[in-house]
Amino acid sequence: MNSTRAAIPASDQPVTVFGPDFPFAYDDWLRHPAGLATLPPEVHGTEVGIVGAGIAGLVAAHELMKLGLKPVVYEASRMGGRLRSQPFEGGQGVVAELGGMRFPASSTAFFHYVDLLGLKTRPFPNPLTPAAGSTVIDLAGQSHYARSLDDLPPLFREVAQAWDEALSELGFGELQAALRERDTVRLKALWDRLVPLWDDRTFYDFVAQSRAFSRLSFRHREVFGQVGFGTGGWDSDFPNTMLEILRVVLTGCDENQHLIEGGVQQVPLGLWGHAPEAIAHWPQGTSLASLHGGATRPGVTAIARAPNGRLAVTDTWGTRREHAAVLVTCQSWLLTTQIEVEESLFSQALWMALDRTRYMQSSKTFVMVDRPFWKDRDPRTGRDVMSMTLTDRLTRGTYLFDHGPDRPAVICLSYAWMSDALKMLPHGPEKRVQLALAALAKIYPDVDIARHIVGDPITVSWEADPYFLGAFKGALPGHYRYNHRMHGHFMQDGLPPAERGIFIAGDDVSFTPAWVEGAVQTSLNAVWGIVHQFGGRSPAANPGPGDRYPALGPVALPD
CATH class of the missing domain: 1.10.405.40 (Guanine Nucleotide Dissociation Inhibitor; domain 1)
Structure with a gap:
């Protein structure tokens, strides 16, 4: 204990x-006064390649920089990865959260960095929570208005x-x-x-x-699935x-x-620009941005073992750079579709795990509205004219984001997954909005949502993005062994030399896909692995994940 x-x-x-x-206990490891680790002075300033500037890549880059190494961050698309907050034009800073948007308080390693950057949070307007105000559950053509579970018919409480x-x-x-x-x-x-x-x-x-x-x-199972x-x-x-x-x-x-006020992309962007107070080797005021001259390197197209044993990384424009270690944080499918990775860098068992990773589809459609009109009272019923909505219709989940009475508000008209997301895939933003409004009109026939829309809609289908090819991993039955192989890959002492030095991290490498905490935790695993490779170690008073892995690691199932 x-x-x-x-x-x-x-x-x-x-x-x-x-x-x-x-x-x-990653949170304890992060906040321990002894620090995460120390490195031999002779390796200070050594370059480490970081493929992907999402939260996993930037957490690792930030911590490795603090320890005296020189992260070289490569990014093919946008900094932040699936923490993507897109501002509405003229929206006074309001954003659409296209990737992660709700973060449980249990994500203590992630919130370590939120707190470090001084970002503000507030409760996310999930169904039947005070933050939502009111909720409408619309199933099989029948709508139920509620502020808590007790307001719903007995069927829902039974479920x-x-x-x-x-x-x-x-x-x-x-x-x-x-x-x-x-x-x-x-x-x-x-x-x-x-x-x-x-x-x-x-x-x-x-x-x-x-x-x-x-x-x-x-019917009870059906309601549970829908709601x-x-x-x-x-x-x-x-x-x-x-x-x-x-x-x-x-x-x-x-x-x-909770949601992050102003957008969660502030976390990875903040880590990029943050100059830590405690830092080895580098002068005070050093940040990832300053080490890179303000911009990441281009995306990666190939990773191979160089004749001298180092790892050669080739970027989009053909520039080849060698690193003693490389951390790859992009989704595992990209290692077979977007990046030419030398096959001998991973065992066939690990390639099987990477290739069998199954990603779930997800789509979101947002609009900005002139004000949080849903708080208006219906004079006939005394209820909110519109509520956070769960339905079996095309929209599935509709979320309402209030930024104050004098500021524009945001509606996530539709948040859908898997086959429901695929229904939206062929359509452009305007068509998606039209489809969502038509579905919501059947639930709220007296509410003219379109009258309040200002600016252009924002939408995403993660399965159509060539740098993601899906929103997040969804492990199928029998996938535990694959997950175990990926998660434990940072423990490299037992690997043959040809497979050492390249590390993987990200929420799809973790046991908790779709949650940012998994990305942060696997990133910290990789930090320990890279430090260990360079001859560094965690303090005896603050052992790292690799120090505790032999005793606490996942149970192994027979092959």
Whole structure:
């Protein structure tokens, strides 16, 4: 048990993304006064290639720079990766969050950097939360207006209760108590027992076969899939392995979520420009931006082993640069479709894991409106004229973002996944807005949303972006071994020399895809791995993830 929390009653200790596969306290490691690590002076100033300027790449670059190395960041598209905040023209700073937009308080390593940069947050307007104000759930042509679960018909409360009971069948309460207390021995014993039982089974299998849901109707499962509880519907995740869903709810990723005021892209951009107070080798005032002359290097087209044993990185314009180590943070599919990676750099087992990674589609459509008109009261009912909306119609999820009465507001007209996202894929922004407005008009026939729209819509389909080819990983049954191979790749002492020196990180390498905390944690794993390669080490008082991996690493399933 972590001694810093020992005096706090278990019920008062926060849920954090502490494992469960690898229960290492990244937040404690980051804030320890002894620092993350030290490097031999003779390697100070050595270049390390960082492929991708998303949150994983920039966290790693920032920490390696602080330790005295020289990160060389390559970026093919936009800095920030899938933390993409696009401003509306003339919108007084209001943005559309095209990638990550809601961040659970349990993401303590991520919020370490949010706090470092002094960014402000506020609760995300998820369904049935105070931040949303009101929620409309529209299913099978019938709408229900609510401010809390108690305002909904009994069917919805029965579904919520069944979900809680189904989780308790897995021993959820004991698992989460061990996680809250950071009792690594008990947590690993409980979790490692579940891994072989649930790796091969889908989320839907769990729901349908649970005692709690099996005594209820198909309609209850259907409502759970369409609405869910916390962040919205779950049915797009029904084919995924149950382990993935269990991690999400166990670590609190689906609750107590926040948005970053002004846009989450400020976090990676802030790390790019931040000059840390404590820094080795480099003069005070050094930042990633200053080391790069203000701009990243171009995108990468090839990575190969040079004759001298270093790693040769070739960029878009044919410039070849050699590095003693390279961290690749772009999605794994890009290593076979966008970057020519020498096959011998990874084992065939790891190539299998990278190639079998399955990405989920996702689309969003935003409009800016003149004001938060949804707060107007309907004189006939006394209700808000429009609410955060969950529906089985084309839009699926509609979110409302209020920036104050005297400022423009933003509506995410549609946030859809998988097959629902693919329905939007062939259409341009105007058509997407028209389709969304037509669907919402059936729910709010007396509300003229279009009358309030100002400026141009903003939309994204992540599967159509050649630098992403999907929004985030969705592990299928049987994928645990693949995930284990990718996550543990930073432990390289046992690898043959031909496979050392290239590292991978990102949320798709983590056990918690789609959540920024996974990107940050795997980035910090890679920082430890690179430091270890250069002969550095973490302080004895503050051991790093690689120091603890032999004891706390994920359970291995037989091949």
